[in-house]
Amino acid sequence: MKKLILLLIVLTGILLPSDVINTKNGLIFKIEKTNVNEPNFLKIDFITDNIVHIQATRKKQFIDTSLIILNNCINVDIKWNYYQKNNSHFLETQRIIIKVDNSSSMLTFFNKKGEIILQEANNGKIIKPIEFPCERAYSIQQIFKTHEDEAFFGLGHHQLGIMNYRGHDIDLWQHNMIAVVPFIVSSRNYGILWDNYSRTKFGDPRDYISIEDLNIVGIDGKTPGLTAEYFSDRDFNKLYLKSQEQRIQHKYLDVNDPFPKDFGEKIKSVRWSGFIKPEKDGVYKFRLYCSGYTKMWINDELIVNNWRQNWLPWYHFKKLHMKKGNVYKIKIEWIHDGGFIGLEYLPPSDTDYADLLSLWSEVADEIDYYFIYGETIDEIIKGYRLLTGKAPLMPKWVAGYWQSRERYKTQDELLGVLDEYRKRKIPIDNIVLDWFYWPENKWGSHDFDRSRFPDPEEMVRTVHENYNAHIMISIWPKFYVGTKHYEEMLQNGFLYLRNIQLGQKDWVGYVSTFYDPYHEGARDLYWKQIKEKLVPLGFDAWWLDATEPDIHSNLSMEETVKRNGPTGLGPFRRYRNIYSLFHTKGIYENSRKTLPNKRVFILTRSAFAGQQKYSAAVWSGDVAARWFDLKNQIPAGLNMCLSGIPYWTMDIGGFAVENRIATNPKTDDLEEWRELFTRWFQFGAFCPIFRAHGQYPYREIYNIASHDHPAYKSMVYYDKLRYRLIPYIYSLYWKITKEDYTIMRALIFDFPNDKNVVNIADQYMFGPYILVCPITEYKTRSRNVYLPETNGWYDFYSGNFYKAGNSYKIDAPYERIPLFIKAGAIIPAGPEIQFVDEKAANPIRLFIYGGEDASFTLYEDEGDNYNYEKGAYSEISFKYNDKDKTLRIFERKGKYPGMIQNRIFEIIYITPDNPKPFNFKIKPDKTAIYKGKQIKLKLE
Known part of the structure; x- marks a missing residue:
């Protein structure tokens, strides 16, 4: 369990105000509270010069251990400075600056250029007492301001079709189709690792409520509730019975409204219809939870048309700006197949979470998170793994087909x-x-x-x-x-x-x-x-x-x-x-x-x-x-x-x-x-x-x-x-x-300065060089592909060159999906095999794509043991220089049992003027006999 430590004053050479306490790698601030739900103390500890641990508590204690953070990354000596300026406290490392407002305790994170990376909202730290049958604790919420063009990613995987979470509400609790990782990455060069293990919410923290609290009338325009029509067929033709219902609440096995008698045996489908008469202006949020075949319309716009297996319902969300005095038509058709359904909503909020970064957790002792600054998303991910652990090397066979x-x-x-x-x-x-x-x-x-x-x-x-x-x-x-x-x-x-x-x-x-x-x-x-x-x-x-x-x-x-x-x-x-x-x-x-x-x-x-x-x-x-x-x-x-x-x-x-x-x-x-x-x-x-x-x-x-x-x-x-x-x-x-x-890799990894890629949810990079563009609609035989800003792209199948920063309509016949190779690429490919270790990857064909410098390191080992941890592996690095059109194959590093001593590299050189397909029938442009020592090849 998490251990608790008392706040201790540590004597140092730093001259500090009386309400600031020094720790090994940071400071503790006593907060002058302006409302009851604020913390009493704020703790800032540097983990590295670009990672900082933030804690805020109402107690006189901070949590000293974590269930997800590695112990060996906590006790590292970090060089940092403290100073006061304009009634604020500043903590500074070689990479970041943190400002603590003296009057409000509001945090602002800067890079060394003085540019704001992240800033707390006013009253951005909220710690509320909460009581459950088994314990008394707190619910916590941390709120930050956002930049106009900021995008958010991460949080595990969620079946909502969303790439950029900005403006969306994400509920983080483990589910058959939800895998929770409370780590969020911003397009503004930072990540936040939220150290909490209870149910957590990104965005609006409110719980959805039943539509019975919404002003809804039936199809006659006056009777309260929705008009419910139950049919004995699946085509909504044979009316079995009709009723007026205040809500649709059939979501769970344990707490449900009863269905009419003979439901399932004689009733095969249901239609709910009526009108919403909002009592205030604002954005209303609707959440439909359903399995079976379901359609939902608002004002005759079809917003849900889906099927789910009956035992695993799923969510569908819709935001709608409504005005008091207007009437909004609603209709839901459901072929139940023995499934579940529920409709809930959220009324307009006084807080516009669409322009905030908010994280809320149901149970906690304190606010506890890690701020990770990185010049690239790769560096942010590296910081996350420094804190939580590196990924071991998978067995080689894992890369094959399952x-x-x-x-x-x-x-x-x-x-x-x-x-x-x-x-x-x-x-x-x-x-x-x-x-x-x-x-x-x-x-x-x-x-x-x-x-x-x-x-x-x-x-x-x-x-x-x-x-x-x-x-x-x-x-x-x-x-x-x-x-x-x-x-x-x-x-x-x-x-x-x-x-x-x-x-x-x-x-x-x-x-x-x-x-x-x-x-x-x-x-x-x-x-x-x-x-x-x-x-x-x-x-x-x-x-x-x-x-x-x-x-x-x-x-x-x-x-x-x-x-x-x-x-x-x-x-x-x-x-x-x-x-x-x-x-x-x-x-x-x-x-x-x-x-x-x-x-x-x-x-x-x-x-x-x-x-x-x-x-x-x-x-x-x-x-x-x-x-x-x-x-x-x-x-x-x-x-x-x-x-x-x-x-x-x-x-x-x-x-x-x-x-x-x-x-x-x-x-x-x-x-x-x-x-x-x-x-x-x-x-x-x-x-x-x-x-x-x-x-x-x-x-x-x-x-x-x-x-x-x-x-x-x-x-x-x-x-x-x-x-x-x-x-x-x-x-x-x-x-x-x-x-x-x-x-x-989402496109934001490799093209962070291309604003067009932020919301692209159906293209990505497979490794550094291959752009993958799946087809996700029936009978589609072409699709629009955006080629991110770089020095150009090559069609995988033909080698034809395309200029970057543009969208193209690309053919996608039944048997192929669009694939592109980034200009400036080295892709090693092996012989045709039936399993990964059928034979040694010799010769290896190197596909070199001109237009930009490129590099790649070929890794090999025994494949299914941990000898690599002892250094039993080899690396061969390749570097292509686009200016002088040369390929350098560097001296091999390392060795392992069974390593190929002498090998053949077949080079296929592709340029805008000399397109070639990615295949193995064409003759190599160059062949190199490699014996482990550095060689240099002129490709033109």
Whole structure:
């Protein structure tokens, strides 16, 4: 738990006012309060010359430890100065200046040029007492002013289709499709790491309320409430009954308004209609939460048209400026499919959060955050990882293609998939065994149902030896009552008991609960059970599902808090967002001890600040198989990577599929599914992890379409291209570990001075040189592409040159997505292979794109052990000089067992006057025999 320390006066040589106290790397200020919700004390501590820790408290104590910050970055000596000027205090390092207003305690952060980076709003520090059943604490809010052109990114991933969060409200709580990282990056060269583990909100902190508080009348224009029409068909034709309803509140399993009798059996669809008569002018915010097929109109404008699987509803937001005296028509049509729906709103606020940076948390002892200044976003991310931990190097096979589905039901079925891939010569490196390989009533036992998986050890051996592949297995923090592992956890007090006490059954039909990873002993016991049952079988990676934790879906916020906890650290409400962090910590640390020579890989459905140090990747949850969801994955992934978590992936094709596709699909529906999956696959080939997964239809390339179908041809093309690019991708994996790099890059990373890129949510850089432009609409065969300001761009497929800073309409035939290469690029590509280690990457083809200087470092090692931590790896650096048209290949650094001593580099040189496609049929312009010593080549 967090420890508390008393404020101590430390004697120093600095002459300080009586209300200022010196600490090792900063100062403590006593605040003259002007309102009751202000803090009494403010603490400023420098971590580095560009990172500062800010704390504000109403107590006479500050929190001394953190659950996310590394201890070894706290006690570093920093050179800083203090002075007073114009009735303000100033703290200064070599990189930043912090001003503390003497009368208001308002903070302002400057760069060394004296330019304001960030400034608090008036009364920007708010600490309010709050009481819950289990504790008394505070809710906290920190508010800053923003610049007119400022944009905000990060915060984990959210399925809202938003790239730039400015003007939006983001609710940070772990959910199947929300992974929370309370780290925000500004286009104004700073980041804020918010050190709080409870539910947090960016933007407007108010809770949405029921529409019954809004002045709404039915379709007759006078009767209070919405007119509700219930239909016995799905086409809104056969009216079953009609009523007047004050609200739409069918969101949860535990607190819901009742539906009419025979709902579900005889009622298939609902229409709510009426008029909103606002009682004051201002911006109203609406939030529709729904599953099934839903449409919503306001003033005949269609603002929602979506489908979600019935068990996983999702949010849709709409802001509307309304005027008192006007009337606004509203209509909602819902084909429920057994799902959920709720409509809520927020009235106009006295505070315009659209022009503020506000962070609010539900439970805290103090305001606690880290300000990180950086001249680039890469430097800001580097600061985040300095505080929370570096990302270890993933196994090399992780960069290949992953095949998964829900689920392989038998041992033969799983092995048959790998067999088919190898027969067809379609590259693959990893297959995934999803849930339910155990006997039906033994969830958490880690046993196999031997009627379906007769010899799991032999299965894993066959994957490794016969198919040269890897296998990841799904493990949950979940236990059925009565299993041996359940009893072990129960006896040690490591289980959440409320779900058991209520006798709540899961969708399979058994009572279960989750373990508490906040206990170190629980983490160790959880691993002990895995070590005994699964480790001896030889699995390569761990898929940690439902790590929100999702004990039972579709419960209200309050009931979710009750079902989880108390934790080993205290009330769940306070620590709700870090379950996944501690769960991955236990797996990673114990795996390193048990298997010291095998790199850990963890895939999890949730994330938190610091989780990257546990070799954990995150995927975007059980998203739906719709074009809408495909489009939303792009900004979701980009913002997760902007949050400092470098390894992100998704279910290619979407997890849940509509019945029109899953059950006896019509020809047109099947063709739409194939195109959706293909477009998703094309995008996935340029993500940090390339992974297909989902429910029926089966997700294997050969099950999507026949070999002569454009879908099949396209997927095989991009799969093989991914494998050609392994030297590029794996070198970037190393760059993540060595330099805190980010491989999946929003355009703001590399083009911060181009204001046109700030809100672009459907283009990004894959590494430093490849611009990826996915297709996210059905039957689209071209799209507008903006080429950011630089020295120019080359079309990937033709080599044709384009001027930068312009938008172009680019062809996007079924089988291709637009790809561009930045002028001034070096891209290494290897031979055609079926798995990453099939053969050595020799020769390597270097595609050199002229127009600007370029560099790249090729990294190689043994691929799946930790010898790289001991220096067992090699680096070969390349540098292209555009002025004299030369390529310099520098002397190799380092060595490792099995390293290629002499190798061949084939150079393809592309310029505006000499375009060439990115392929392997064209003859090299130059060939270099490299023996580890520096060589220089003239390309023209």
